[in-house]
Amino acid sequence: MPRQLDPKLEERVLDAAQRLWKKGGARALTMRAVAAAARTNTPAVYRRFRNRDDILLALLRRIQQEFSAIVQPTRSPQDACESFLKFALDHSNEYKLFYEHVHKLPRPSATAALRESRPTMYLMEQKLADYLGGNPSDHARLSLALWALTHGTAMILITKSIPPEHADELRSAFKATVETILREGQVSSKG
Numbered sequence: 001m002p003r004q005l006d007p008k009l010e011e012r013v014l015d016a017a018q019r020l021w022k023k024g025g026a027r028a029l030t031m032r033a034v035a036a037a038a039r040t041n042t043p044a045v046y047r048r049f050r051n052r053d054d055i056l057l058a059l060l061r062r063i064q065q066e067f068s069a070i071v072q073p074t075r076s077p078q079d080a081c082e083s084f085l086k087f088a089l090d091h092s093n094e095y096k097l098f099y100e101h102v103h104k105l106p107r108p109s110a111t112a113a114l115r116e117s118r119p120t121m122y123l124m125e126q127k128l129a130d131y132l133g134g135n136p137s138d139h140a141r142l143s144l145a146l147w148a149l150t151h152g153t154a155m156i157l158i159t160k161s162i163p164p165e166h167a168d169e170l171r172s173a174f175k176a177t178v179e180t181i182l183r184e185g186q187v188s189s190k191g
Contacts, residue, residue: 010048012038022093063098068119077127081178088154
């Protein structure tokens with residue numbers, strides 16, 4: 001009788017890979033270590049993923065979905081930026097993993113496919129359109145500015161590039177800068 005494939009194995013493998021990444025970064029992510037952490041064998045992992053890079057791409061897609069899931073329910077661009085920053089700080093290893101390797105994700109060129117390949121950016125553009133008016137695509141530049149500010153703040157805090165006593169001040173400056181950028185966006189959108 002043929003062996004039954006475990007329908008939950010792929011999810012267990014990704015959970016295991018994510019745990020390994022949190023503990024030891026890139027060097028901890030080997031096929032053998034992932035198999036052991038997922039409580040399976042290496043051939044079973046290879047049946048689902050061709051190699052380590054396939055696991056990495058699946059992790060990137062998962063993290064991308066998690067980013068989108070925290071931005072989606074926010075009520076305003078300000079809340080979206082705050083939620084994104086909080087996620088980055090609460091999940092710093094996954095955040096660093098994503099931005100170190102995001103260039104490996106396929107980049108489709110069609111507009112609908114772009115929404116799928118960069119869902120968080122598209123969601124922010126939609127929130128900006130709801131907040132400022134216009135179409136989401138009208139706000140690509142503003143969305144990029146907010147992303148750069150949020151990402152820069154996250155990386156400064158994650159890497160502890162400033163003394164700990166200045167972290168709260170940086171968070172306050174971040175919030176004030178988001179407000180300023182959006183205020184300027186309102187003025188620009190009105191004419």
